[in-house]
Amino acid sequence: MMDLESLRGRLIVSCQAYPGEPMRDPRTMAQLAQSAVIGGAAAVRVQGIADIQQTRSAVEVPVIGLWKDGHDGVFITPTLRHALACANAGAHVVAIDGTRRARPDGLSLEETIHGIHSASHALVMADCGSLDDALAAVGAGADLIGTTLAGYTGEREKTAGPDLQLLEQLSAAGMGCPIVAEGRISTPEQARHALDAGAFAVVVGTAITHPASITSWFVGALGAE
Numbered sequence: 001m002m003d004l005e006s007l008r009g010r011l012i013v014s015c016q017a018y019p020g021e022p023m024r025d026p027r028t029m030a031q032l033a034q035s036a037v038i039g040g041a042a043a044v045r046v047q048g049i050a051d052i053q054q055t056r057s058a059v060e061v062p063v064i065g066l067w068k069d070g071h072d073g074v075f076i077t078p079t080l081r082h083a084l085a086c087a088n089a090g091a092h093v094v095a096i097d098g099t100r101r102a103r104p105d106g107l108s109l110e111e112t113i114h115g116i117h118s119a120s121h122a123l124v125m126a127d128c129g130s131l132d133d134a135l136a137a138v139g140a141g142a143d144l145i146g147t148t149l150a151g152y153t154g155e156r157e158k159t160a161g162p163d164l165q166l167l168e169q170l171s172a173a174g175m176g177c178p179i180v181a182e183g184r185i186s187t188p189e190q191a192r193h194a195l196d197a198g199a200f201a202v203v204v205g206t207a208i209t210h211p212a213s214i215t216s217w218f219v220g221a222l223g224a225e
């Protein structure tokens with residue numbers, strides 16, 4: 001089981017390409033992950049079984065693995081089966097939907113986390129959308145709480161940058177487990193603000209590893225679309 005202390009105050013880089021995109025290739029994602037590590041990432045987050053396997057053999061840092069199935073509702077590692085596949089592919093941490101919504105396999109979040117802990121050495125990151133989600137996820141045995149789904153479940157407004165108010169609420173509530181800021185962190189300053197708001201570590205995805213989005217930001221700023 002990995003030691004979470006190696007992530008304290010550090011940057012985690014999410015390397016994901018979406019269905020149909022040119023960079024949607026496990027080897028490409030593993031190369032992105034290697035590049036992130038060269039830049040100082042303390043861990044990487046990757047999606048899909050093949051991406052987890054390739055990245056695990058390409059980098060020395062911890063791999064947070066998830067398996068997205070679908071694109072709305074509960075789709076981030078939605079079932080225990082998906083989670084165990086991520087763990088078996090080599091993920092040190094399995095990121096799962098950590099909301100209070102019903103799961104497609106009918107298991108509770110607690111049963112899912114217990115199932116992962118009893119069948120693997122992986123830690124569990126619960127991707128949450130609100131303070132209530134996070135409180136429930138800690139009660140269910142999560143090892144890490146992510147703000148990944150804040151702004152995507154209807155419970156929190158989709159802020160332009162990171163949901164700093166949620167981070168402040170989580171740190172004030174004293175969750176008793178590390179809080180990972182994730183979602184819409186697009187600048188180094190925002191990453192710093194997330195730590196200042198109480199995050200234990202910060203995940204950045206799109207702003208580092210999704211060139212189509214980054215390009216569109218520049219194009220938008222030029223007003224030349």
Ligand SMILES: CC(=O)N[C@H](C=O)[C@@H](O)[C@H](O)[C@H](O)COP(=O)(O)O
Pocket residue numbers: 014016066076148149152182183184185203204205206207
């Ligand atoms: C909501 C959802 O599906 N989030 C996903 C979770 O893995 C990814 O699409 C995000 O890229 C990731 O959370 C990092 O966030 P950002 O790319 O904003 O830095």
